[in-house]
Amino acid sequence: MEVTHIAVEQIIKAFLFILFAFFSVFLTLVLFFYFSRKKIVKIAVEKKNQEIMYQKEILQSVIQTQEEERMRIAQDLHDDISSKLNIVSLNTHLLKTPNLSESEHTEITNNIIDLTKKALENSRRIAHDLLPPVFEKFGLHAAIEELVLEFSTAKNVKINYENELEFSVLEVKKQLHIFRILQEVLNNSMRHGKATSISITFVSKNKQNTCLYIDNGVGFNASLGNQKRGIGMQNIESRVNYLGGKLTVQSEINKGVLIEFNF
Ligand SMILES: Nc1ncnc2c1ncn2[C@@H]1O[C@H](COP(=O)(O)OP(=O)(O)O)[C@@H](O)[C@H]1O
Ligand SMILES: [Mg+2]
Known part of the structure; x- marks a missing residue:
């Protein structure tokens, strides 16, 4: 029990x-x-x-x-x-x-x-200055060619521009954003980078329209990210946003600048 x-x-x-x-x-x-x-x-x-x-x-x-x-x-x-x-x-x-x-x-x-x-x-x-007539008459490709010519004659810089895309299929507004982005990066390369050689290439990469921009200027510390961004770069970012693309900026002191965006 x-x-x-x-x-x-x-x-x-x-x-x-x-x-x-x-x-x-x-x-x-x-x-x-x-x-x-x-x-x-x-x-x-x-x-x-x-x-x-x-x-x-x-x-x-x-x-x-x-x-x-x-x-x-x-x-x-x-x-x-x-x-x-x-x-x-x-x-x-x-x-x-x-x-x-x-x-x-x-x-x-x-x-x-x-x-x-x-x-x-x-x-x-x-x-x-507001909008080159060549842009309205002949489109983005011709406008970039003119921009490149203006920069290379006015400043001491060699610019290589290559394009395998057909811009005319894009809305005019989008073409204008791409043009403004190039105006800004070219100005930056001259003003800040003191670049002597620049290359602008438009290619189709992984089926995406891509712009690759490289200068050989003094570069800057891109790893500082937002801290370093001025209004120009912010505008580029918002334009790329509008284009529905992605922007990457790579640069180091004395190593030039590499900018890539798609649209
Ligand atoms: N191509 C370049 N080469 C060297 N530095 C650059 C270049 N692009 C941008 N930068 C640096 O990034 C900063 C921000 O550029 P940005 O946003 O265009 O402003 P801003 O041109 O008004 O100074 C510049 O002040 C400069 O220090
Ligand atoms: Mg600027």
Whole structure:
């Protein structure tokens, strides 16, 4: 009797122990999943916040560039056109002055002709800076060829441009983004990189339209990432985003710059 009593007691103890052990394991698992889930959610929220911050930064740089562009255009219009047309207007009124001598008349007319010609040239230049006519008439390929020619003649740099893609199948807006990206990287290579040799290649890589841009300039520390990005690079990034592509920038001090993006 006594023996069975002890046995039952032991079985109950063992049962309680197992129950307790199961419960502890269960509790540990629940706590583990709860906390790891919380951590995952926290990381996801942090990532999302970073993305939002980044988008904000890009938007800000786009707005800032737009404002700077407007200011520059306003200044160009004011300095190079309005001021000249003003003098033309003054001169035209002078023509009405009674009893002008022949020579005065000639001088005023020459002034008007001269200034109108300058204003016309300037308005052409301003329009060309905004959008080269060759882009509208002959498309991106011709516009890049012209850009390359302008850079190589104005600066001491050799540029090799090769293209195996058909740009005309792209929307004009997309072509314009590619053109603006090239304008920016070329300016950077001259201004910051002091490059003497540049290569621009458009190829189909893994069935994706790809632009590969290389300069042999002084380079910069690209591993600093966002820290080093100015408005120009941010704009390039937002343009590549618009093109639905990916941008990679590789550079080290004294090792030139390699930029690749697809679209
Ligand atoms: N091709 C390049 N060669 C050397 N440094 C470059 C080049 N492109 C960009 N950089 C560096 O990256 C920085 C950011 O460029 P960017 O965003 O275009 O701004 P910004 O041209 O207004 O300075 C530059 O100030 C420069 O230090
Ligand atoms: Mg720049």
